[in-house]
Amino acid sequence: MSRGWIAVLALFLLVALPDAVFACPVCFDARDENRQAFLATTAFLSLLPIGLVGGAGLWLRRRFRAVDAQDDEESGRDALDPVAEEIGR
Amino acid sequence: MNAQSATYPIEYRPPPVRREPIMSSGVFGMLIFIFTEAMFFAGLISAHSIVRSQVAGQLWPPYGQPQLPVEQTAVNSAALMVSGVLLVLAWFAYRRRPSSARIPLVLSVLLGTAFVAFQGFEWIALLAEGLTMQSSTYGGFFYLIVGAHAIHALGALGGLVWAARKLHREELTASQLGTVSAFWYFVVLVWPFLYLKVYV
Numbered sequence: 001m002s003r004g005w006i007a008v009l010a011l012f013l014l015v016a017l018p019d020a021v022f023a024c025p026v027c028f029d030a031r032d033e034n035r036q037a038f039l040a041t042t043a044f045l046s047l048l049p050i051g052l053v054g055g056a057g058l059w060l061r062r063r064f065r066a067v068d069a070q071d072d073e074e075s076g077r078d079a080l081d082p083v084a085e086e087i088g089r
Numbered sequence: 090m091n092a093q094s095a096t097y098p099i100e101y102r103p104p105p106v107r108r109e110p111i112m113s114s115g116v117f118g119m120l121i122f123i124f125t126e127a128m129f130f131a132g133l134i135s136a137h138s139i140v141r142s143q144v145a146g147q148l149w150p151p152y153g154q155p156q157l158p159v160e161q162t163a164v165n166s167a168a169l170m171v172s173g174v175l176l177v178l179a180w181f182a183y184r185r186r187p188s189s190a191r192i193p194l195v196l197s198v199l200l201g202t203a204f205v206a207f208q209g210f211e212w213i214a215l216l217a218e219g220l221t222m223q224s225s226t227y228g229g230f231f232y233l234i235v236g237a238h239a240i241h242a243l244g245a246l247g248g249l250v251w252a253a254r255k256l257h258r259e260e261l262t263a264s265q266l267g268t269v270s271a272f273w274y275f276v277v278l279v280w281p282f283l284y285l286k287v288y289v
Contacts, residue, residue, distance in 0.1 A: 031142070031143075033142040033147065034139070034142045034143050036142070037138045037139050037141070037142035038139065040138065041134075041135035041138050041139060044131065044134075044135060045128075045131055045132070045135055048127065048128065048131050049124075049128060052124050052127060053124070056120065056124075060111060063111045063112075064111060067108065067109070067111065071108070
C-alpha cells in the first residue's frame with residue numbers, strides 16, 4: 001500500500017471514528033439535564049484541585065514575598081544604624 | 090609554593106539566621122488533609138448531581154419520600170457559621186492574650202456541638218418518617234453526604250475540645266490552635282455547599 005493510500009485511510013479513520021466512539025461510555029444522555037450535569041461535574045472536579053493547589057501556591061508566594069520584604073527592611077535598618085550613630089556623634 | 094599547599098583566607102560569614110516559618114508544620118499538614126477531604130466532598134456532590142439529573146421527571150424527593158427540614162436546618166447552619174466566626178475571634182484574642190481566647194473558643198465548641206446534636210435529632214425524625222439508606226438514592230445520598238460531614242464535625246469538635254483543655258492548662262501553642270481551627274473552618278465552609286445541594 002502506497003504512502004498516499006495510508007494517509008487517506010488514516011484521515012478517514014480520524015474523521016469517521018470519533019463520531020462513533022465516546023471517550024467516556026456514560027458521559028452522554030438524551031436528556032439535556034443529565035448531559036449538563038455531566039459537563040458541570042467534569043468541569044467542577046477538574047478545576048477544584050487546580051484552584052486549591054493554585055490558590056495555596058499564590059498564597060505561599062505572597063507570604064514569602066512579605067517575609068522577604070520584612071527581612072530586607074530589617075537588614076537595611078541594621079546597616080543604617082552605624083551611620084546614624086556617626087551622625088549622632 | 091605549589092597549588093596544593095596554598096592557603097586562602099576564609100572570609101567570615103555570619104551564621105545563617107533561622108527564619109520564622111511561613112506556616113507551622115501542623116497547619117501545613119492539616120491543609121494537605123483538607124485538600125484531600127475537599128476532593129472527597131466534591132466527588133460526593135458530583136455523584137449527587139448526576140443521580141439527581143437522571144431522575145425521571147425531576148421528581149426530587151422521589152415519590153413517597155419525606156421532605157427535608159429546610160428551614161430548621163437553615164437556622165442550624167447559621168449556628169455553625171457563627172461558631173466559625175467565634176473561632177476567628179478566638180484566634181485574634183489568643184494573639185493578644187492567650188487566656189482571653191477561652192470564652193470565644195468554648196462558645197464555638199458549644200455551638201458546634203448544638204449543630205451536631207440538632208443533626209442527630211433530625212436523623213431520628215427522618216428515620217421515623219421512613220427515610221433510610223435503603224429507601225431510595227435520595228435517602229442514601231442524604232445519609233452519606235450529611236453523615237460524612239457529621240463525622241468530620243465530630244472529629245473537628247474533638248480537636249477543639251482538646252485545644253480548649255490545653256488552653257485552660259495554659260499549654261496551648263499558636264500552632265496547635267491554628268491546626269485544629271483550620272479543620273473546623275473546613276467543616277464550617279463546606280457545609281453551605283452541602284446544604285444547598287442536599288436540602289434545597
